[in-house]
Amino acid sequence: MLKVKAGDLDRMGLLFERHYKPLFGFLYRMTADRESSEDMVQNVFLRMLKYRHTFKGNGEFRTWMYHLARNVLNDHHKGNKRHAAPLAQEPGDVADEAPENTMEEQVHLLNRALNKLSDENREILVLSRYQELAYREIAQILDISEANVRVRIHRAMVQLKSAYLKLAD
Protein backbone atom coordinates (compact mmCIF):
# COMPACT_ATOMS: atom_id res chain seq x y z
CA MET A 1 0.00 0.00 0.00
CA LEU A 2 2.93 2.28 0.64
CA LYS A 3 3.90 1.84 -3.00
CA VAL A 4 0.36 2.79 -4.04
CA LYS A 5 0.63 5.81 -1.79
CA ALA A 6 3.88 6.71 -3.51
CA GLY A 7 2.08 6.74 -6.86
CA ASP A 8 2.44 3.15 -8.06
CA LEU A 9 -1.27 2.69 -8.78
CA ASP A 10 -0.69 -0.64 -10.54
CA ARG A 11 -0.06 -2.14 -7.09
CA MET A 12 -3.69 -1.52 -6.25
CA GLY A 13 -4.61 -4.35 -8.64
CA LEU A 14 -2.43 -6.68 -6.56
CA LEU A 15 -4.02 -5.55 -3.29
CA PHE A 16 -7.47 -6.06 -4.77
CA GLU A 17 -6.54 -9.58 -5.85
CA ARG A 18 -5.37 -10.39 -2.33
CA HIS A 19 -8.20 -8.90 -0.29
CA TYR A 20 -11.40 -8.68 -2.31
CA LYS A 21 -12.76 -12.08 -1.21
CA PRO A 22 -12.55 -11.58 2.57
CA LEU A 23 -13.80 -8.01 2.13
CA PHE A 24 -16.79 -9.25 0.16
CA GLY A 25 -17.41 -11.82 2.92
CA PHE A 26 -17.52 -9.11 5.58
CA LEU A 27 -19.82 -6.84 3.58
CA TYR A 28 -22.10 -9.68 2.58
CA ARG A 29 -22.40 -10.95 6.16
CA MET A 30 -23.30 -7.45 7.27
CA THR A 31 -25.88 -6.83 4.56
CA ALA A 32 -26.88 -10.20 3.06
CA ASP A 33 -27.04 -8.33 -0.21
CA ARG A 34 -24.75 -9.83 -2.80
CA GLU A 35 -25.04 -7.12 -5.43
CA SER A 36 -24.63 -4.26 -2.98
CA SER A 37 -21.68 -6.04 -1.36
CA GLU A 38 -19.94 -6.34 -4.74
CA ASP A 39 -20.54 -2.64 -5.38
CA MET A 40 -19.24 -1.82 -1.93
CA VAL A 41 -16.07 -3.84 -2.54
CA GLN A 42 -15.43 -1.57 -5.53
CA ASN A 43 -16.22 1.49 -3.46
CA VAL A 44 -13.84 0.48 -0.68
CA PHE A 45 -10.96 0.07 -3.12
CA LEU A 46 -11.80 3.32 -4.90
CA ARG A 47 -11.74 5.06 -1.53
CA MET A 48 -8.32 3.54 -0.95
CA LEU A 49 -7.16 5.17 -4.18
CA LYS A 50 -8.78 8.46 -3.31
CA TYR A 51 -7.57 8.57 0.28
CA ARG A 52 -4.28 6.72 -0.17
CA HIS A 53 -2.42 9.71 1.29
CA THR A 54 -4.18 9.05 4.63
CA PHE A 55 -2.65 5.57 4.93
CA LYS A 56 -0.01 6.07 7.56
CA GLY A 57 1.97 2.93 6.89
CA ASN A 58 2.57 2.22 10.56
CA GLY A 59 -0.72 0.28 10.89
CA GLU A 60 -1.74 -2.83 9.04
CA PHE A 61 -3.35 -2.55 5.66
CA ARG A 62 -6.13 -4.94 6.73
CA THR A 63 -7.32 -2.75 9.58
CA TRP A 64 -7.30 0.30 7.32
CA MET A 65 -9.32 -1.64 4.74
CA TYR A 66 -12.00 -2.67 7.26
CA HIS A 67 -12.05 0.87 8.63
CA LEU A 68 -12.90 2.16 5.14
CA ALA A 69 -15.35 -0.74 4.64
CA ARG A 70 -17.28 0.26 7.76
CA ASN A 71 -17.56 3.82 6.42
CA VAL A 72 -18.85 2.50 3.08
CA LEU A 73 -21.24 0.28 4.99
CA ASN A 74 -22.54 3.21 7.01
CA ASP A 75 -23.16 5.17 3.82
CA HIS A 76 -24.96 2.16 2.41
CA HIS A 77 -27.12 1.87 5.52
CA LYS A 78 -27.99 5.55 5.39
CA GLY A 79 -29.19 5.15 1.84
CA ASN A 80 -30.88 1.80 2.42
CA LYS A 81 -33.11 1.31 5.42
CA ARG A 82 -33.36 -2.42 4.75
CA HIS A 83 -29.90 -3.00 6.19
CA ALA A 84 -31.07 -5.44 8.84
CA ALA A 85 -31.20 -8.17 6.26
CA PRO A 86 -30.71 -11.77 7.32
CA LEU A 87 -27.17 -12.99 7.41
CA ALA A 88 -26.10 -15.20 4.56
CA GLN A 89 -29.59 -15.60 3.30
CA GLU A 90 -29.96 -16.08 -0.40
CA PRO A 91 -32.91 -14.40 -2.12
CA GLY A 92 -35.93 -16.65 -1.95
CA ASP A 93 -34.63 -18.42 1.10
CA VAL A 94 -37.53 -18.13 3.50
CA ALA A 95 -36.36 -18.00 7.12
CA ASP A 96 -39.24 -19.95 8.51
CA GLU A 97 -38.77 -22.89 6.21
CA ALA A 98 -36.41 -24.96 8.34
CA PRO A 99 -34.41 -27.70 6.55
CA GLU A 100 -35.18 -31.28 7.56
CA ASN A 101 -31.57 -32.31 8.15
CA THR A 102 -30.54 -31.70 11.78
CA MET A 103 -27.19 -30.10 11.02
CA GLU A 104 -28.67 -27.91 8.34
CA GLU A 105 -31.49 -27.03 10.70
CA GLN A 106 -29.02 -25.98 13.38
CA VAL A 107 -27.10 -23.82 10.94
CA HIS A 108 -30.32 -22.29 9.69
CA LEU A 109 -31.44 -21.47 13.23
CA LEU A 110 -28.07 -20.04 14.14
CA ASN A 111 -28.20 -17.89 11.02
CA ARG A 112 -31.57 -16.56 12.08
CA ALA A 113 -30.22 -15.95 15.57
CA LEU A 114 -27.32 -13.96 14.14
CA ASN A 115 -29.72 -11.88 12.12
CA LYS A 116 -31.59 -11.00 15.29
CA LEU A 117 -28.46 -9.47 16.83
CA SER A 118 -27.85 -5.77 16.76
CA ASP A 119 -25.47 -4.48 14.05
CA GLU A 120 -22.86 -3.83 16.70
CA ASN A 121 -22.97 -7.38 18.10
CA ARG A 122 -23.16 -8.99 14.70
CA GLU A 123 -20.26 -6.91 13.43
CA ILE A 124 -17.89 -7.88 16.24
CA LEU A 125 -18.71 -11.57 15.80
CA VAL A 126 -18.25 -11.34 12.01
CA LEU A 127 -14.89 -9.63 12.45
CA SER A 128 -13.73 -12.21 14.97
CA ARG A 129 -15.30 -15.43 13.67
CA TYR A 130 -15.45 -14.95 9.92
CA GLN A 131 -12.75 -12.40 9.17
CA GLU A 132 -10.53 -14.14 11.75
CA LEU A 133 -9.13 -10.89 13.06
CA ALA A 134 -7.24 -10.73 16.34
CA TYR A 135 -8.69 -8.67 19.18
CA ARG A 136 -5.86 -6.17 18.67
CA GLU A 137 -6.93 -5.61 15.05
CA ILE A 138 -10.62 -5.41 15.93
CA ALA A 139 -9.77 -2.84 18.60
CA GLN A 140 -8.01 -0.73 15.95
CA ILE A 141 -10.86 -1.03 13.46
CA LEU A 142 -13.55 -0.14 15.99
CA ASP A 143 -11.28 2.34 17.72
CA ILE A 144 -11.87 0.79 21.15
CA SER A 145 -9.61 -0.95 23.68
CA GLU A 146 -8.83 -4.67 23.54
CA ALA A 147 -10.55 -5.09 26.89
CA ASN A 148 -13.64 -3.57 25.39
CA VAL A 149 -13.41 -6.01 22.49
CA ARG A 150 -13.34 -8.92 24.97
CA VAL A 151 -16.42 -7.61 26.75
CA ARG A 152 -18.31 -6.99 23.53
CA ILE A 153 -17.53 -10.41 22.06
CA HIS A 154 -18.61 -12.15 25.24
CA ARG A 155 -21.80 -10.10 25.31
CA ALA A 156 -22.51 -10.83 21.63
CA MET A 157 -21.97 -14.56 22.19
CA VAL A 158 -24.36 -14.56 25.15
CA GLN A 159 -27.02 -12.86 23.03
CA LEU A 160 -26.43 -15.19 20.11
CA LYS A 161 -26.77 -18.26 22.29
CA SER A 162 -29.91 -16.86 23.86
CA ALA A 163 -31.47 -16.06 20.47
CA TYR A 164 -30.49 -19.46 19.14
CA LEU A 165 -31.95 -21.35 22.09
CA LYS A 166 -35.16 -19.38 21.80
CA LEU A 167 -35.47 -20.31 18.15
CA ALA A 168 -34.60 -23.95 18.84
CA ASP A 169 -37.37 -24.31 21.44
Add this chain to the structure above:
Amino acid sequence: MEKIIDYINGELPEHEKRAFEERLALDPELRAACEEEKALWNLMAEIKAPAVNEHIKSRFLDTLQVYKEAAAPRPGFLSRLKEIWNFQPQLKLSYALVLLCVGLGTGLYLNRKNHGEIARMSAEVSEMKQMMVLSLIENPSATERIRAVSMTQEIRNVDDTVIEALLSTLNRDPNDNVRLMTLEALTELADNPKVREGLVQSIVLQTSPIMQSAMADVMLKLQEKRSVKPLQKMLNRDDLNSTVKDKVEQTIQEILI
Protein backbone atom coordinates in the same frame (compact mmCIF):
# COMPACT_ATOMS: atom_id res chain seq x y z
CA MET B 1 -17.36 -17.60 31.99
CA GLU B 2 -16.23 -14.47 30.14
CA LYS B 3 -12.92 -16.06 29.39
CA ILE B 4 -14.38 -19.05 27.54
CA ILE B 5 -14.66 -17.25 24.21
CA ASP B 6 -11.23 -15.65 24.68
CA TYR B 7 -9.81 -19.11 25.36
CA ILE B 8 -11.50 -20.54 22.25
CA ASN B 9 -10.22 -17.62 20.21
CA GLY B 10 -6.68 -18.13 21.53
CA GLU B 11 -6.71 -14.58 22.89
CA LEU B 12 -5.80 -15.39 26.50
CA PRO B 13 -2.32 -14.42 27.64
CA GLU B 14 -0.15 -17.45 28.40
CA HIS B 15 -0.44 -17.29 32.19
CA GLU B 16 -4.23 -16.78 32.06
CA LYS B 17 -4.55 -19.61 29.58
CA ARG B 18 -2.68 -21.97 31.90
CA ALA B 19 -4.81 -20.94 34.86
CA PHE B 20 -7.97 -21.34 32.80
CA GLU B 21 -6.96 -24.82 31.67
CA GLU B 22 -6.27 -25.79 35.28
CA ARG B 23 -9.74 -24.58 36.26
CA LEU B 24 -11.19 -26.37 33.25
CA ALA B 25 -9.65 -29.63 34.35
CA LEU B 26 -11.10 -29.27 37.84
CA ASP B 27 -14.49 -27.72 37.03
CA PRO B 28 -16.90 -29.98 35.07
CA GLU B 29 -19.48 -27.22 34.87
CA LEU B 30 -17.01 -24.83 33.28
CA ARG B 31 -15.87 -27.64 30.98
CA ALA B 32 -19.47 -28.21 29.84
CA ALA B 33 -20.01 -24.50 29.27
CA CYS B 34 -16.80 -24.32 27.29
CA GLU B 35 -17.83 -27.30 25.14
CA GLU B 36 -21.18 -25.71 24.50
CA GLU B 37 -19.63 -22.41 23.46
CA LYS B 38 -17.09 -24.18 21.28
CA ALA B 39 -19.90 -26.10 19.56
CA LEU B 40 -21.73 -22.86 18.86
CA TRP B 41 -18.51 -21.24 17.65
CA ASN B 42 -17.87 -24.16 15.31
CA LEU B 43 -21.45 -24.14 14.11
CA MET B 44 -21.07 -20.50 13.15
CA ALA B 45 -18.38 -21.55 10.70
CA GLU B 46 -21.01 -23.56 8.85
CA ILE B 47 -22.87 -20.41 7.87
CA LYS B 48 -21.34 -19.83 4.48
CA ALA B 49 -21.26 -16.67 2.46
CA PRO B 50 -21.83 -17.11 -1.26
CA ALA B 51 -18.79 -17.16 -3.51
CA VAL B 52 -17.95 -13.76 -4.83
CA ASN B 53 -18.60 -13.11 -8.49
CA GLU B 54 -15.26 -13.14 -10.26
CA HIS B 55 -16.28 -10.40 -12.68
CA ILE B 56 -15.81 -7.76 -9.97
CA LYS B 57 -12.07 -8.23 -10.36
CA SER B 58 -12.02 -7.26 -14.04
CA ARG B 59 -14.54 -4.53 -13.27
CA PHE B 60 -12.20 -3.04 -10.68
CA LEU B 61 -9.17 -3.30 -12.96
CA ASP B 62 -11.10 -1.40 -15.65
CA THR B 63 -12.09 1.25 -13.12
CA LEU B 64 -8.48 1.43 -11.94
CA GLN B 65 -7.30 2.05 -15.49
CA VAL B 66 -9.80 4.89 -15.94
CA TYR B 67 -8.77 6.32 -12.57
CA LYS B 68 -5.10 6.17 -13.48
CA GLU B 69 -5.73 8.02 -16.73
CA ALA B 70 -7.85 10.64 -14.97
CA ALA B 71 -5.38 11.03 -12.12
CA ALA B 72 -2.36 11.31 -14.38
CA PRO B 73 -0.95 14.79 -13.71
CA ARG B 74 -1.25 17.12 -16.67
CA PRO B 75 2.09 18.62 -17.47
CA GLY B 76 2.38 22.28 -16.47
CA PHE B 77 4.13 24.93 -18.52
CA LEU B 78 7.43 24.50 -16.71
CA SER B 79 7.35 20.73 -16.89
CA ARG B 80 6.53 20.96 -20.60
CA LEU B 81 9.54 23.19 -21.07
CA LYS B 82 11.54 20.69 -19.10
CA GLU B 83 10.26 17.89 -21.31
CA ILE B 84 11.25 19.82 -24.42
CA TRP B 85 14.67 20.41 -22.93
CA ASN B 86 14.98 16.76 -21.95
CA PHE B 87 13.83 15.72 -25.40
CA GLN B 88 16.59 17.73 -27.03
CA PRO B 89 19.74 15.78 -27.62
CA GLN B 90 21.76 17.80 -25.14
CA LEU B 91 25.05 16.21 -26.04
CA LYS B 92 24.58 17.00 -29.71
CA LEU B 93 23.45 20.51 -28.88
CA SER B 94 26.51 21.10 -26.72
CA TYR B 95 28.68 19.64 -29.44
CA ALA B 96 27.11 21.93 -32.03
CA LEU B 97 27.61 24.94 -29.73
CA VAL B 98 31.26 24.05 -29.19
CA LEU B 99 31.73 23.69 -32.94
CA LEU B 100 30.02 27.04 -33.52
CA CYS B 101 32.25 28.74 -30.95
CA VAL B 102 35.37 27.15 -32.43
CA GLY B 103 34.25 28.23 -35.91
CA LEU B 104 33.56 31.80 -34.82
CA GLY B 105 36.81 31.98 -32.90
CA THR B 106 38.84 30.69 -35.83
CA GLY B 107 37.05 33.03 -38.21
CA LEU B 108 37.71 36.01 -35.96
CA TYR B 109 41.33 35.03 -35.52
CA LEU B 110 41.86 34.55 -39.27
CA ASN B 111 40.01 37.76 -40.01
CA ARG B 112 42.26 39.72 -37.64
CA LYS B 113 45.28 37.93 -39.01
CA ASN B 114 44.18 38.76 -42.55
CA HIS B 115 43.62 42.36 -41.61
CA GLY B 116 47.14 42.51 -40.24
CA GLU B 117 48.43 40.73 -43.29
CA ILE B 118 46.61 43.06 -45.66
CA ALA B 119 47.81 46.12 -43.78
CA ARG B 120 51.34 44.79 -43.84
CA MET B 121 51.13 43.97 -47.55
CA SER B 122 49.54 47.34 -48.25
CA ALA B 123 52.40 49.06 -46.44
CA GLU B 124 54.88 46.98 -48.40
CA VAL B 125 53.26 47.86 -51.72
CA SER B 126 53.18 51.51 -50.71
CA GLU B 127 56.84 51.34 -49.84
CA MET B 128 57.65 49.62 -53.13
CA LYS B 129 55.70 52.27 -55.04
CA GLN B 130 57.59 55.04 -53.28
CA MET B 131 60.81 53.32 -54.20
CA MET B 132 59.62 53.06 -57.79
CA VAL B 133 58.63 56.74 -57.76
CA LEU B 134 62.07 57.73 -56.52
CA SER B 135 63.66 55.46 -59.05
CA LEU B 136 61.52 56.42 -62.04
CA ILE B 137 61.59 60.12 -61.31
CA GLU B 138 65.30 60.10 -62.14
CA ASN B 139 64.62 58.32 -65.44
CA PRO B 140 65.83 60.16 -68.57
CA SER B 141 62.54 59.42 -70.32
CA ALA B 142 59.91 62.12 -69.72
CA THR B 143 57.18 59.49 -70.09
CA GLU B 144 58.70 57.41 -67.28
CA ARG B 145 59.01 60.47 -65.09
CA ILE B 146 55.33 61.33 -65.76
CA ARG B 147 54.52 57.75 -64.81
CA ALA B 148 56.50 58.18 -61.62
CA VAL B 149 54.65 61.38 -60.77
CA SER B 150 51.20 59.85 -61.44
CA MET B 151 52.19 56.88 -59.30
CA THR B 152 52.41 59.15 -56.27
CA GLN B 153 48.63 59.55 -56.44
CA GLU B 154 48.32 55.81 -55.70
CA ILE B 155 50.48 56.08 -52.58
CA ARG B 156 48.48 56.51 -49.38
CA ASN B 157 51.07 58.06 -47.14
CA VAL B 158 53.61 59.89 -49.18
CA ASP B 159 56.77 60.32 -47.16
CA ASP B 160 59.11 63.31 -47.06
CA THR B 161 61.62 61.73 -49.44
CA VAL B 162 58.98 61.49 -52.19
CA ILE B 163 57.76 65.03 -51.47
CA GLU B 164 61.29 66.34 -51.76
CA ALA B 165 61.74 64.39 -54.99
CA LEU B 166 58.49 65.83 -56.38
CA LEU B 167 59.42 69.38 -55.35
CA SER B 168 62.82 68.89 -56.94
CA THR B 169 61.19 67.70 -60.13
CA LEU B 170 58.81 70.66 -60.05
CA ASN B 171 61.71 73.05 -59.82
CA ARG B 172 64.27 71.39 -62.01
CA ASP B 173 62.72 69.05 -64.53
CA PRO B 174 63.41 70.28 -68.06
CA ASN B 175 60.09 69.00 -69.42
CA ASP B 176 57.02 71.26 -69.05
CA ASN B 177 54.64 68.31 -69.09
CA VAL B 178 56.52 66.59 -66.32
CA ARG B 179 56.51 69.71 -64.21
CA LEU B 180 52.81 70.28 -64.92
CA MET B 181 51.99 66.75 -63.80
CA THR B 182 54.19 67.22 -60.77
CA LEU B 183 52.37 70.45 -59.88
CA GLU B 184 49.08 68.63 -60.17
CA ALA B 185 50.31 65.82 -57.93
CA LEU B 186 51.67 68.24 -55.35
CA THR B 187 48.40 70.21 -55.32
CA GLU B 188 46.70 67.01 -54.20
CA LEU B 189 49.18 66.90 -51.29
CA ALA B 190 48.71 70.57 -50.38
CA ASP B 191 47.48 69.71 -46.90
CA ASN B 192 51.07 68.97 -46.05
CA PRO B 193 52.70 72.26 -44.89
CA LYS B 194 55.98 71.21 -46.41
CA VAL B 195 54.31 70.88 -49.81
CA ARG B 196 52.65 74.28 -49.47
CA GLU B 197 55.95 75.83 -48.53
CA GLY B 198 57.67 74.14 -51.45
CA LEU B 199 54.97 75.27 -53.88
CA VAL B 200 55.27 78.93 -52.76
CA GLN B 201 59.03 78.84 -53.07
CA SER B 202 58.73 77.24 -56.51
CA ILE B 203 56.80 80.22 -57.97
CA VAL B 204 59.87 82.34 -58.68
CA LEU B 205 61.74 79.39 -60.08
CA GLN B 206 59.24 78.77 -62.88
CA THR B 207 60.29 80.31 -66.19
CA SER B 208 57.88 78.63 -68.61
CA PRO B 209 54.66 80.70 -69.20
CA ILE B 210 52.52 77.58 -68.97
CA MET B 211 54.02 76.72 -65.58
CA GLN B 212 53.79 80.33 -64.36
CA SER B 213 50.11 80.40 -65.32
CA ALA B 214 49.50 77.01 -63.70
CA MET B 215 51.26 78.11 -60.50
CA ALA B 216 48.99 81.20 -60.36
CA ASP B 217 45.92 78.93 -60.75
CA VAL B 218 47.09 76.61 -57.95
CA MET B 219 47.82 79.52 -55.58
CA LEU B 220 44.37 80.92 -56.24
CA LYS B 221 42.84 77.53 -55.65
CA LEU B 222 44.75 77.08 -52.40
CA GLN B 223 44.15 80.72 -51.41
CA GLU B 224 47.74 80.86 -50.35
CA LYS B 225 48.48 84.43 -49.21
CA ARG B 226 52.18 83.72 -48.84
CA SER B 227 52.28 83.38 -52.63
CA VAL B 228 51.54 87.09 -53.20
CA LYS B 229 55.11 88.20 -52.74
CA PRO B 230 56.64 85.59 -55.04
CA LEU B 231 53.92 86.33 -57.59
CA GLN B 232 54.66 90.04 -57.44
CA LYS B 233 58.31 89.19 -57.86
CA MET B 234 57.32 87.21 -60.94
CA LEU B 235 55.62 90.32 -62.31
CA ASN B 236 58.95 92.13 -62.14
CA ARG B 237 60.54 89.72 -64.56
CA ASP B 238 61.32 91.23 -67.91
CA ASP B 239 60.66 88.05 -69.85
CA LEU B 240 57.20 87.55 -68.41
CA ASN B 241 54.54 86.79 -71.00
CA SER B 242 51.93 89.54 -71.13
CA THR B 243 49.04 87.07 -70.91
CA VAL B 244 50.69 85.50 -67.89
CA LYS B 245 51.28 88.93 -66.44
CA ASP B 246 47.57 89.84 -66.66
CA LYS B 247 46.60 86.53 -65.13
CA VAL B 248 49.10 86.85 -62.27
CA GLU B 249 47.95 90.36 -61.49
CA GLN B 250 44.34 89.22 -61.44
CA THR B 251 45.27 86.24 -59.27
CA ILE B 252 47.07 88.46 -56.76
CA GLN B 253 44.03 90.65 -56.50
CA GLU B 254 41.72 87.70 -56.00
CA ILE B 255 43.97 86.19 -53.34
CA LEU B 256 44.11 89.47 -51.47
CA ILE B 257 40.35 90.03 -51.47
